[in-house]
Amino acid sequence: MDTSQRHQQLALGFLGLFVVLAILVKIRFSSLMSLDQQWLAGFHASSLGQHVRVWEWLTLLGSPLVTGGFAVVLALFLWRIRQLGWAATVFAALISGDGLLLVIKAIVARTRPAQMVVADTGYSFPSGHVFSTVLVACMVATLLLRFLKANWLSWTLLAVIGLVVLGVVLARLGLRNHYPSDVAGSLLLASGWWFQVLSIGERFRARRTLSLSK
Numbered sequence: 001m002d003t004s005q006r007h008q009q010l011a012l013g014f015l016g017l018f019v020v021l022a023i024l025v026k027i028r029f030s031s032l033m034s035l036d037q038q039w040l041a042g043f044h045a046s047s048l049g050q051h052v053r054v055w056e057w058l059t060l061l062g063s064p065l066v067t068g069g070f071a072v073v074l075a076l077f078l079w080r081i082r083q084l085g086w087a088a089t090v091f092a093a094l095i096s097g098d099g100l101l102l103v104i105k106a107i108v109a110r111t112r113p114a115q116m117v118v119a120d121t122g123y124s125f126p127s128g129h130v131f132s133t134v135l136v137a138c139m140v141a142t143l144l145l146r147f148l149k150a151n152w153l154s155w156t157l158l159a160v161i162g163l164v165v166l167g168v169v170l171a172r173l174g175l176r177n178h179y180p181s182d183v184a185g186s187l188l189l190a191s192g193w194w195f196q197v198l199s200i201g202e203r204f205r206a207r208r209t210l211s212l213s214k
Helices: 003-026 030-045 052-061 064-080 084-108 128-147 152-174 180-213
Strands: none
Touching: 003 084, 003 180, 030 152, 030 180, 052 152, 064 084, 064 128, 084 128, 084 180, 128 152, 128 180, 152 180
16 A cells, blocks of 8 residues: 555545534534533633633634744745645645635534634534644644654644644633534544645556656
């Protein structure tokens, strides 16, 4: 099994779990709705739910505008250093991912939790902030392992990226803008979509290399 096939299998796994979760949210599966309410109330009542200013800053950091801008800069940098295939992959994942997110939000049409700490608009499932943050995190993590390999620097940077993702997840829950299943859905969708685009890009580059060698 080559790399593109492994990435395709990961994509199918993540996206399959996401579809199951999206269906449960859409039909308002009672057990899931109850868990969402309990976990959100428990988080808000805990000490983690009291750091509103921190959550606001992390929400700004994980906003689609900020993460999307970072992804564009990343794609331009890759183009500048003549990594055209990777630049196209990053840009394609960003544009197609944003479009996919909007379509799914409209289909599921889940209302946001009541009593939000900071008012927000739009549908709740899946979380746009978490989706965009995880998608960019997947991009950066893949590139780090591709160009730096597995060494202390890459693992340190990956740990920082993981903390940023965790911070944005906690921020969306702390501000009561999303239910736990909203952020879980975004984690699954963003990971699955990145692996899907990555797999398609790898197959395209492999076929192009093969055709040029003939």
